[in-house]
Amino acid sequence: MERLERLAERLRAVDPVMPSPGAKIRGWNLVLAAVEQSATVRSRTHPVRRLVLAAVAAAVLLVAGAVAASADSLPDSALYPLKGVMENVRGALAFSPSDKLAYHLDLARTRLTEAEAMIARHRLDLAGQALSSLDDQLDDAALVVQAEMQSDPALAASLENRLVQAIATHDQQLAGLEGQVTNPAAIAAITQARDRAAQALQTSNGNPSASPAGNGKGPSSSPHPTPKH
Amino acid sequence: MQPLAKAASDDDRPLIERVRRGDQDAARILFERYFDRIYNYAYARLGRAEDAEDLAIDTMTRSLTRLDLFQDQGVAFSSWVYRIAHNATIDHYRRQGKATLVPLESATLPVSADPSELAVEQLSNEDLHDALRALTDEQQQVLILRFFQDLTAAQAAQIMGKSVGAVQALQHRALGSLERALHGRANN
Numbered sequence: 517m518e519r520l521e522r523l524a525e526r527l528r529a530v531d532p533v534m535p536s537p538g539a540k541i542r543g544w545n546l547v548l549a550a551v552e553q554s555a556t557v558r559s560r561t562h563p564v565r566r567l568v569l570a571a572v573a574a575a576v577l578l579v580a581g582a583v584a585a586s587a588d589s590l591p592d593s594a595l596y597p598l599k600g601v602m603e604n605v606r607g608a609l610a611f612s613p614s615d616k617l618a619y620h621l622d623l624a625r626t627r628l629t630e631a632e633a634m635i636a637r638h639r640l641d642l643a644g645q646a647l648s649s650l651d652d653q654l655d656d657a658a659l660v661v662q663a664e665m666q667s668d669p670a671l672a673a674s675l676e677n678r679l680v681q682a683i684a685t686h687d688q689q690l691a692g693l694e695g696q697v698t699n700p701a702a703i704a705a706i707t708q709a710r711d712r713a714a715q716a717l718q719t720s721n722g723n724p725s726a727s728p729a730g731n732g733k734g735p736s737s738s739p740h741p742t743p744k745h
Numbered sequence: 746m747q748p749l750a751k752a753a754s755d756d757d758r759p760l761i762e763r764v765r766r767g768d769q770d771a772a773r774i775l776f777e778r779y780f781d782r783i784y785n786y787a788y789a790r791l792g793r794a795e796d797a798e799d800l801a802i803d804t805m806t807r808s809l810t811r812l813d814l815f816q817d818q819g820v821a822f823s824s825w826v827y828r829i830a831h832n833a834t835i836d837h838y839r840r841q842g843k844a845t846l847v848p849l850e851s852a853t854l855p856v857s858a859d860p861s862e863l864a865v866e867q868l869s870n871e872d873l874h875d876a877l878r879a880l881t882d883e884q885q886q887v888l889i890l891r892f893f894q895d896l897t898a899a900q901a902a903q904i905m906g907k908s909v910g911a912v913q914a915l916q917h918r919a920l921g922s923l924e925r926a927l928h929g930r931a932n933n
Binding site (some may be wrong): 519520522523524526527528530531532533534535536539540542543544548549550551553554555643743 | 764810921
């Protein structure tokens with residue numbers, strides 16, 4: 517034991533081997549360069565910044581995914597309100613009369629599809645809302661046509677023809693739908709939608725007060741439109 | 746004997762925070778605090794000034810540029826630096842293909858019948874270094890940390906990831922092995 521103690525004491529007495537001043541200067545220069553480079557990299561990708569970037573990326577992906585998923589959502593879906601927001605954004609980006617008309621007709625077509633789906637699911641409340649919204653879109657489309665009547669009659673005529681064709685198509689679909697349902701409330705909603713669609717057409721003609729049905733002035737006994745070809 | 750700078754622990758924390766914020770002055774202070782010690786450790790392990798310099802620079806570079814990996818939770822910065830130095834030593838051996846981890850117990854070193862024949866006070870530093878490098882990796886490490894680096898058993902235990910008792914037992918065995926190695930050198 518004493519031998520080992522002596523050996524330990526001898527080890528403690530060994531002079532530490534120190535680096536030369538040159539080695540230390542070289543060492544510091546190399547370490548400093550690495551520290552500077554590391555600080556540059558760290559400033560570019562600071563952990564907090566990385567976290568924020570990751571969170572933003574995740575949020576963007578989440579929103580993009582939700583937006584994509586909402587595009588085909590139906591009124592009974594949780595994502596449906598987001599669909600409305602995105603539609604409003606689209607509307608804000610439609611500037612020319614042609615684009616505005618296309619926008620309203622597209623939304624009208626979408627509302628009709630939604631109404632059919634809701635009727636199939638026996639969600640008559642939501643189907644009624646979709647049909648009402650369909651008519652709102654047709655009304656707005658009619659106003660777009662009417663606005664061009666004075667300034668550009670040729671363009672107005674072109675737009676009106678597109679509107680008439682769209683309303684005729686919708687009316688055919690509504691008529692088919694009307695024949696498929698037996699629920700009186702659903703039938704009433706569809707009938708009302710058809711009447712309002714016809715009224716929208718009157719509005720586009722600059723005659724908003726015209727009675728949509730049974731006025732006896734048109735060539736057809738039906739209040740519903742026939743597209744001009 | 747020229748003393749090595751004291752290995753700080755609590756004093757390191759504010760400096761570490763400053764280095765993390767890009768403060769080069771703080772990095773310089775930590776470099777000054779540890780470079781000599783790590784050089785000394787590396788020289789004791791490797792035996793060549795050039796290798797010791799490379800290893801010390803490598804250790805300090807890793808220590809000061811990877812502070813994001815250092816979690817001050819129960820392990821002092823000094824222990825972290827020594828661990829990096831130890832790992833760098835192992836890497837050096839691997840690169841060199843040097844099989845130095847042969848346990849002394851399995852080596853064919855003669856044991857003197859009369860240990861008192863060994864006049865330890867007369868041994869040169871070089872003899873001690875050479876004999877030391879014949880020991881196992883852990884034995885070298887514990888003797889260097891305890892006697893060359895003047896660390897406590899607790900500090901060595903933290904660096905080596907062992908209990909204090911295990912370090913003390915290892916130290917005892919390492920001294921015995923060193924004595925036998927020195928006898929072997931004396932008899933050759």
